[in-house]
Amino acid sequence: MSGTFYITTPIYYVNARPHLGHAYTTIVADVAARFHSMTGKETFLLTGTDEHGDKVVRAAKAENLSPRVYVDKISALFKTLWPQLNIRYSEFIRTTDPAHIVVVEQVLQKIYAAGDIYFSEYEGLYCFGCERFYTDRELVSGKCPDHETEPEVIKESNYFFKMSRYQDWLISHITRNPDFIRPERYRNEVLSFLKEPLEDLCISRPKTRLEWGITLPFDPNYVTYVWFDALLNYISALGYPDGDRYRKFWPNAQHIVAKDILKPHGIYWPIILKAAGIPLYKHLNVHGYWNVDQSKMSKSLGNVVEPLELKNVYGLDAFRFFLMREMAFGLDAGFNEVSLINRINSDLANDLGNLFSRVLAMAHKYFNGVVPAVDPAIEKEFTLELEQDAIRTIAAYEKDMESFAFHKALASVWEFINQLNKYIDVTAPWELAKKKSSLKQLETVIYNLLEGLRVISGLIYPIMPDTAETMQKHLGMEPDMDAFKLECLKNWKTVASGSKLPKSVTLFPRIDPEKRQMAAQTDTGSAEFAVALKPEISIEEFRKVDLRVATVLQAERLPRAKKLLKLEIDLGGKRTIVAGIAESYEPEDLVGKQIIVVANLKPAKIMGVLSNGMLIAATDKNTKAVATLDKKMTPGAPLS
Ligand SMILES: [Zn+2]
Numbered sequence: 001m002s003g004t005f006y007i008t009t010p011i012y013y014v015n016a017r018p019h020l021g022h023a024y025t026t027i028v029a030d031v032a033a034r035f036h037s038m039t040g041k042e043t044f045l046l047t048g049t050d051e052h053g054d055k056v057v058r059a060a061k062a063e064n065l066s067p068r069v070y071v072d073k074i075s076a077l078f079k080t081l082w083p084q085l086n087i088r089y090s091e092f093i094r095t096t097d098p099a100h101i102v103v104v105e106q107v108l109q110k111i112y113a114a115g116d117i118y119f120s121e122y123e124g125l126y127c128f129g130c131e132r133f134y135t136d137r138e139l140v141s142g143k144c145p146d147h148e149t150e151p152e153v154i155k156e157s158n159y160f161f162k163m164s165r166y167q168d169w170l171i172s173h174i175t176r177n178p179d180f181i182r183p184e185r186y187r188n189e190v191l192s193f194l195k196e197p198l199e200d201l202c203i204s205r206p207k208t209r210l211e212w213g214i215t216l217p218f219d220p221n222y223v224t225y226v227w228f229d230a231l232l233n234y235i236s237a238l239g240y241p242d243g244d245r246y247r248k249f250w251p252n253a254q255h256i257v258a259k260d261i262l263k264p265h266g267i268y269w270p271i272i273l274k275a276a277g278i279p280l281y282k283h284l285n286v287h288g289y290w291n292v293d294q295s296k297m298s299k300s301l302g303n304v305v306e307p308l309e310l311k312n313v314y315g316l317d318a319f320r321f322f323l324m325r326e327m328a329f330g331l332d333a334g335f336n337e338v339s340l341i342n343r344i345n346s347d348l349a350n351d352l353g354n355l356f357s358r359v360l361a362m363a364h365k366y367f368n369g370v371v372p373a374v375d376p377a378i379e380k381e382f383t384l385e386l387e388q389d390a391i392r393t394i395a396a397y398e399k400d401m402e403s404f405a406f407h408k409a410l411a412s413v414w415e416f417i418n419q420l421n422k423y424i425d426v427t428a429p430w431e432l433a434k435k436k437s438s439l440k441q442l443e444t445v446i447y448n449l450l451e452g453l454r455v456i457s458g459l460i461y462p463i464m465p466d467t468a469e470t471m472q473k474h475l476g477m478e479p480d481m482d483a484f485k486l487e488c489l490k491n492w493k494t495v496a497s498g499s500k501l502p503k504s505v506t507l508f509p510r511i512d513p514e515k516r517q518m519a520a521q522t523d524t525g526s527a528e529f530a531v532a533l534k535p536e537i538s539i540e541e542f543r544k545v546d547l548r549v550a551t552v553l554q555a556e557r558l559p560r561a562k563k564l565l566k567l568e569i570d571l572g573g574k575r576t577i578v579a580g581i582a583e584s585y586e587p588e589d590l591v592g593k594q595i596i597v598v599a600n601l602k603p604a605k606i607m608g609v610l611s612n613g614m615l616i617a618a619t620d621k622n623t624k625a626v627a628t629l630d631k632k633m634t635p636g637a638p639l640s
Contacts, residue, residue, distance in 0.1 A: 005036035005043045006249035010257050010265075011050040011093060011233050014074035015059040018081050020290050020307040020335060021258060024323050028287065028406070029256050030087040031324060034462035035401045038486050044249045046237050047082065048093030049075040052213040053226035054131050054205075067212045071096060086316055086465055093237040095214075095229055103236035104229050105217040107276050108203075112218050116162045116275045119219075122202065125151035131226060133202055159204040159222065166271045167198040173270065179283055181266050182404070183330035186259065186286040190266040201268060203228045231269045235278065253281040262286055285404045288332035296336035307335055317464035318344045318508060324406045324463050341511050348508035351417050352456070358424065359449040360474060360504035366433050371450060371476055372443035373497040379444055384426065386448050387492040389419050390455045394490055397459055406463070413459045420452045430536060450475055450495045458489040467507055476501045510620075546600035547616070547639035549629060550575075555587035561607045565590070567615070571599060572636025578611035584624040596627045596639060 009029045012022055026047055033045040051071040060070035071094070079092050093100060111117055124133040129147040133154075143150055171194050174180050174187060181187040204222040205213065213223030234253065238246035257265050262284075270280050290307070298305050311319040322340045325347065327333035363369060393416040400409035423445075432442040457471035461484045469479040476499035477483055488494060554568040558578070565582045567590065569575050577597065596616040603612045616627040 003041050004249050004252045005033065005041045006238075006253045007032050007036075007043070007045050008234050008253070008255050009045075009047040010255075010261060011048040011095065011230055012078055013050045013053075013055065014071050014078075015055045017074065018078050018308070020292065022078070023081070023085060023308055024290060024327070025256055025258060025287065026082060026087050026089075027085060027320055027323055028285075028329070028404075030085075030089075031320075031406065031462045032254075032256070032401075032404070033088070034465065037481070038458070038461065038484050038489075039398075040485060040487065042248075044090045044238075044245065045088065046091050046093060046234065047078075047087075047089045048091075048233060048237070049078055049095070050226070050230045050233075051075065051094055051096045052223070052229055054128060054210055054212075057210070057212045068096075084316075085311070086320070091237050093233050095233060097236075099239075100233060100236040101214050103240055104214050104224065104232050106241070107232055107272070108224060108228070109217045110277070111161070111272070111275045114275065116165065117159050117203065118162065119157065119159055121155070121157045122160075123153065123155040126154040127151045131205075135199065137196075156206055156209075158202045158206070159216065159219070160200040161203045161228070161272075161275070163201050163268070163271050164198050166274055167194060169274065170194065170267065170270055173280070179403075180280075181262075181284045181286065183286065185330060186262055186266070186284075189262060193263070193267070198267070201225070201228075227264050227268060228272070231264065231272060234269075234281070240278075251279065254283040254285060255281055256285045256287070259286050259288055285329070287329050288327070290327070290333055290335045293334055293336035296338045298337055305337075310337060310340060314340060314344060314511065315508070317467045318348055321348065321410075321460075321463055325410045326407070328407050329404045338513065341513050344508060345510055345513070347414060349510045351414060351421075352460075353507040355417055355420055356453060356471065356474075356507055357504055359420075359446070359453055360501060362429055363446050363450065363501055364504065366429070366442060366446060369501040369503075371495055371497050371499050371501065372447050374444050374447045374493070375440045378440055384423055386419070386423055386452060389416060390452065390492065391490060394455070394459070394486060398486060401462070409459075410463065413456060416452070416459075417456060420449060420456075423449065423452075434536075447495070447497070451492060454495050455489050458484045458486075470505065470507065474502055474504060512623075514623075543640075544600075545598060548572075548597050548599040549633045549635060549637040549639065550595055550597045550613075551635045552590045552593050552595060555590045557582055557587060558607050558609065564607060566609055569595070569597065569613075570635040571597060571613070572634075575612045576610065577613045577615060578606040578609050579615040579617070581615070581617055581624050581626060585626065590626070593626065594629050594633060594635075596629070 007029050009026050012018070029045050029047065033043040037043045049071070056071060057067055060067045063070060065073070075094055082089055108117070122133070125136070125139070126133050127144040127147060127149065129149065130144060134144060134151050139145070139151070171191065174191060178184075178187065181190055203225045204216055204219070205225060207221055207223060210223055213226065214229050216222045216224055234255065235246065235250060238249055240246045240250070255265060265284050273280050292307055297307075319340070322343050325343060326335075326339065363371070393412050396412040397409045400406070400412065427441075427445045429442055429445050432438040432445065453471060454475050454477070457468045457475065461468035468484065472479045472483060475495055477495070482488060483494075548571050550569040550571040552567055552569055553574070556566050558564040558566050561582075563580045563582050565579050565585065565587055567577050567579055569577060598614040598616065601614045603610055605611070618625045618627065
């Protein structure tokens with residue numbers, strides 16, 4: 001596939017510093033642009049700042065700065081933030097750019113000449129926060145719904161844009177193009193708004209009240225309304241009306257906005273375009289809000305840590321992944337540090353990180369880190385349709401990425417990760433490695449696993465570009481955009497046999513949720529567990545261990561032994577065992593729990609107590625977790 005893809009963020013209003021909401025919108029734009037470049041398209045990502053209007057004048061005054069100095073300062077904050085989030089924008093536009101101002105004047109003049117702008121006296125209720133007039137119908141108990149303040153009565157002569165003339169046309173355009181505004185809930189919201197008569201839009205502000213704006217080309221006593229100015233950035237940045245970039249990218253334009261600015265983008269903007277004789281954008285993609293749960297955020301110097309700072313604590317790729325995986329695009333989502341840590345530990349460290357470490361460890365152990373060859377004769381038998389799974393995953397991913405359902409696209413990738421883990425369990429490479437006669441099978445299995453990792457590295461590229469590159473390097477490939485193209489990902493057997501794999505790394509260290517801090521950034525971590533396995537045993541050897549279900553009847557600490565608990569258990573009969581879990585559990589936490597016990601372990605005297613069996617628990621750094629069952633069982637039931 002070729003062609004172009006043009007994606008925009010809103011231009012951010014400079015009356016406040018960048019926050020999580022801005023970061024999310026802009027990361028989405030970056031993810032979408034990177035994904036479309038994987039399909040072979042030429043992409044263009046536009047972002048920038050909206051710098052005119054009352055609110056900017058007031059914010060500047062509050063800091064004792066001139067509007068010009070103030071907008072330069074805040075605009076620079078946005079501009080320098082995006083590279084820190086690995087966002088590669090093509091152009092950063094400011095509405096104070098001279099080239100933008102020229103385009104705004106041209107479009108205003110065009111619409112004015114066509115008779116869609118008229119002059120009229122108007123008396124109305126004006127909210128200074130919103131910089132717009134309100135109708136009684138729009139107010140909530142007489143107050144602005146956004147600012148909860150009473151609007152002031154203002155009487156002035158102004159210029160109005162005849163939006164009402166285009167109402168029926170807009171309804172029919174939205175009805176005939178169901179994807180024009182998506183997800184569907186926002187399309188419905190716009191259509192429901194359009195059921196009421198659309199009022200004409202006041203598009204001027206007298207200079208007596210506001211000077212910080214673009215002067216109307218047909219009346220020097222007025223500046224234009226900030227929205228009319230701002231929306232036009234999407235075409236001025238491309239060099240409208242006859243720039244090469246405008247011709248190339250505008251036919252494939254898509255916008256991303258948060259739901260609070262649905263109306264200007266879903267109603268004003270298409271009507272402005274129509275009135276100016278400019279083709280419409282293709283899609284308006286609307287997302288919900290992040291609700292930050294401050295109670296689940298760590299603090300520094302008594303203040304809640306800003307969500308954006310967490311990228312420095314947990315890593316940028318993990319942060320980007322969380323935002324894209326946790327929010328269903330279009331709906332609101334909760335942001336807190338605990339959920340972020342859980343996602344990192346389960347999806348990244350556990351699922352993806354462990355698979356990567358495990359496969360590379362086997363490639364090093366069995367083949368000295370050289371990518372094995374595949375024998376076509378046995379390939380079919382040992383592929384177990386992994387190739388078809390990859391093709392299916394890529395198809396589902398492509399469809400969901402295309403429609404901004406990023407969380408679903410990632411869920412498909414993680415299903416494929418699970419399939420690879422299952423493939424390891426079924427093919428049991430450690431068994432194949434035992435016999436010389438199964439060498440060819442082992443080669444095929446390891447090769448297929450490396451191929452699976454290559455596909456995954458490509459699919460995560462738009463969301464986690466750095467991790468994708470790290471994975472490729474460790475698969476012995478040159479990190480290269482062509483390798484991330486969907487056409488290449490679909491091409492099974494791309495990893496080159498005979499190439500040398502570098503030493504493995506830990507992609508995502510596990511994070512201790514208690515400490516809410518990064519685990520040490522070393523080469524150990526999860527990889528250590530995957531690599532340093534004990535010598536293999538046979539099933540007969542394993543069957544010698546008699547594992548039983550037991551219910552804990554009583555638990556108490558042992559005097560003078562801070563690590564030990566004494567447990568009375570029911571194992572189909574009463575028994576006493578001693579367990580070294582006192583630093584991770586209070587005695588009362590265990591009473592009533594069903595645990596797993598090695599029932600035929602030779603009894604041993606521990607701190608004066610005869611322990612008749614051993615409880616099974618996992619050890620991870622400084623904490624222990626007792627193995628339990630996910631269903632109630634009769635005490636004494638055997639495990640196998
Ligand atoms: Zn308001």
